[in-house]
Amino acid sequence: MVLYGYRRCSTCRNALKTLQDSGAQVEFHDIVDMPPSEEMIRTWMDKSGRPIEDFVNTRGTVYRERDLKNAKFTEDEWVRELSQDGKLLKRPILVTDKEVFVGYHEGAYRRIALGAGA
Template structure:
């Protein structure tokens, strides 16, 4: 399976999608218009190792909800990501049994290498 979870309104996601082209055979899922299912999140978690690894602390809601002052559990991370798309660190690229999470230069380069060899 080749799939990218991204946010249409995110300029960084748009830039990374352009960098990763061509995207032949890659399914794109825009997470605002088509929410992540619990099954999809579970699959991502299994590849990433934890829900925390998929969680974005940069989301504006993170501070607005006062979450930066709380000790969050794995279950909290899972529920928050399922509750609101902005809590997913993005983009997320799933390539068969590999996962690339986020937008750091290192992650994007590794994803590009894995995608195009």
């Protein structure tokens, strides 16, 4: 499984620790150093069944500074924006063989790690 997050984000560090403490083999990918491609974001949307709005970090500084609350972006425009600035992505994003999870919930991450054969 792969955890996409930001190394300086305490929630992302907690998510990684939860997975590792549960015995999961997890690869960490920093979305700020290397934002995901538009294709990857679309794959996450398809695999999760969630709309693009669920992947937008509406609590982040970049979102607020750019006043994106009032943006009237299409799905394609949001995908482009998210692929250009990893801080706009809600985090963490956990990708397993079968699913994509957006956000962190400790209990759910423990169950996911155990279900992955940890």
